[in-house]
Amino acid sequence: MLLRSQESNRLQHEYSMNRRFASSIDKNHIGQNLTFIGWLEDFRDMGKIGFISVRDMTGNFQGVLTGELLSGLREIPRQSVIVVNGTIQDTRAENFQVEVRVEKVELLSRAINPLPIDPTGRVKSSLDNRLDSRALDLRNFKISNIFRTRSYVLHLIRKFLYSKMFVEVNTPKIIGTATEGGADLFGFEYFSKKAFLAQSPQLYKEQLTLGLERVFEISSYFRAEPSHTVRHLSEFVSVDLEAAFLQYGDIMDIVQDLIISTINDLYVHYDKQMAYFENKQDIMVDKIPRITYEKCLEDLKSLGEKIEFGDDLSDPALKKLGEIYSKFYFIIDWPTKLKPFYILEHDKKSEFSRSFDLQYGYLEIVSGGTREHDSERLKNKLLEKGLNPKSFSDHLQTFEWGMPPHSGCGLGFDRFIMILTNSTNIREVVLYPRDTERLSP
Ligand code: ATP
Ligand code: MG
Numbered sequence: 001m002l003l004r005s006q007e008s009n010r011l012q013h014e015y016s017m018n019r020r021f022a023s024s025i026d027k028n029h030i031g032q033n034l035t036f037i038g039w040l041e042d043f044r045d046m047g048k049i050g051f052i053s054v055r056d057m058t059g060n061f062q063g064v065l066t067g068e069l070l071s072g073l074r075e076i077p078r079q080s081v082i083v084v085n086g087t088i089q090d091t092r093a094e095n096f097q098v099e100v101r102v103e104k105v106e107l108l109s110r111a112i113n114p115l116p117i118d119p120t121g122r123v124k125s126s127l128d129n130r131l132d133s134r135a136l137d138l139r140n141f142k143i144s145n146i147f148r149t150r151s152y153v154l155h156l157i158r159k160f161l162y163s164k165m166f167v168e169v170n171t172p173k174i175i176g177t178a179t180e181g182g183a184d185l186f187g188f189e190y191f192s193k194k195a196f197l198a199q200s201p202q203l204y205k206e207q208l209t210l211g212l213e214r215v216f217e218i219s220s221y222f223r224a225e226p227s228h229t230v231r232h233l234s235e236f237v238s239v240d241l242e243a244a245f246l247q248y249g250d251i252m253d254i255v256q257d258l259i260i261s262t263i264n265d266l267y268v269h270y271d272k273q274m275a276y277f278e279n280k281q282d283i284m285v286d287k288i289p290r291i292t293y294e295k296c297l298e299d300l301k302s303l304g305e306k307i308e309f310g311d312d313l314s315d316p317a318l319k320k321l322g323e324i325y326s327k328f329y330f331i332i333d334w335p336t337k338l339k340p341f342y343i344l345e346h347d348k349k350s351e352f353s354r355s356f357d358l359q360y361g362y363l364e365i366v367s368g369g370t371r372e373h374d375s376e377r378l379k380n381k382l383l384e385k386g387l388n389p390k391s392f393s394d395h396l397q398t399f400e401w402g403m404p405p406h407s408g409c410g411l412g413f414d415r416f417i418m419i420l421t422n423s424t425n426i427r428e429v430v431l432y433p434r435d436t437e438r439l440s441p
Helices: 005-018 067-073 127-132 141-163 202-212 248-269 271-275 293-302 315-324 375-384 389-398 413-420
Strands: 033-045 049-056 059-066 081-090 098-109 187-190 193-197 214-222 235-244 290-292 328-332 355-360 363-370 406-412
Touching (some): 033 059, 141 214, 141 413, 248 328, 293 328, 315 355, 406 413
Parallel strands (some): 290 328
Antiparallel strands (some): 033 081
């Protein structure tokens, strides 16, 4: 029966104190009277008897109703929030160990009918429609699993980096000078000045090695690139590291261990969630190969793709490389001219830089390298790249305070999650993506 308000208060108190979760009931609970809260996912009305499927954050349970309760249920639209109280009993249903013989139902919050999308996924919606109703989209387990996995991976990354003696920092996202040069910054009025949204924490994290040695930052960054791809957003999350006294090879070791330990942990502790993504065999690795940029050019040549030394690897070229090196691989020692001013070149072969990208197939996940730590040479590098050292005076002065040799990288967190969750579009793994078209919700 649907309850009147006095009884309803009692039930509300009861459920907040004694609420059970769908996944927590089994045959040991048979005969017990228990209370649940959740969303009415499904209602099968057979006339004299009805079955409901109710979802909470742990899963679904089945309830059986008859009589007055059944007619009450007919008034409740799917996806409304209900409180269900009843006795646990054995079931003949295939997907459940037990079911709830429903004794009380209360409607807590009504959902409109029809909803803009079907969160069960039975009626398919386009990604755009789903993003327009993202909060509702998360009621689909497969989708919410992406974001649970995302959250767990953040936890794993932090745990891993602490174990390597890194300190988490927070640097400003409102900045006064264009960090790395380049035109892809969002600018805005900042009181009477012009300010920008940070495209990376590059300069700050380098400076912080001077006092903290090893730092990392996990944050959103902003790029005003009008890209229309499945891997670029205007706002994305990056995991940035920077470490004093390490070389780019050491950073690659750290990245490799981070990737392998994250994937292994997911398959041990997150096996159920990972099963949804159906990519187990593909992403497991035990070592990540390091291939020079020059070797990539040779490989590409043998595949009929001619790239001149010094040219960037185009999308079609990266797709071809992705066929040879299908999982994770590093491309190392990029031409100096392709890398930003702060990357150190090799001593004897200055046309090559001490840099790497981590790829997964065609997708770039990480960029990193050994940094220039000499202030005079850094000034020259700025000039060579057409940048004005005066705009970098705050940064350059720190290089005269005993700047340690240092290296680091930035890992595109959303792209990493794409791989872990077998998603083909970055928008699938970002709650509220921002791109050239999308600014809301
Ligand atoms: P790409 O060549 O794919 O545009 P990038 O070389 O410009 O990337 P970096 O400046 O090296 O990017 O940034 C470090 C990492 O941050 C990249 O390897 C990528 O994983 C991620 N990243 C960069 N730009 C974006 C973006 N617009 N959207 C999502 N992730 C990004
Ligand atoms: Mg890069």
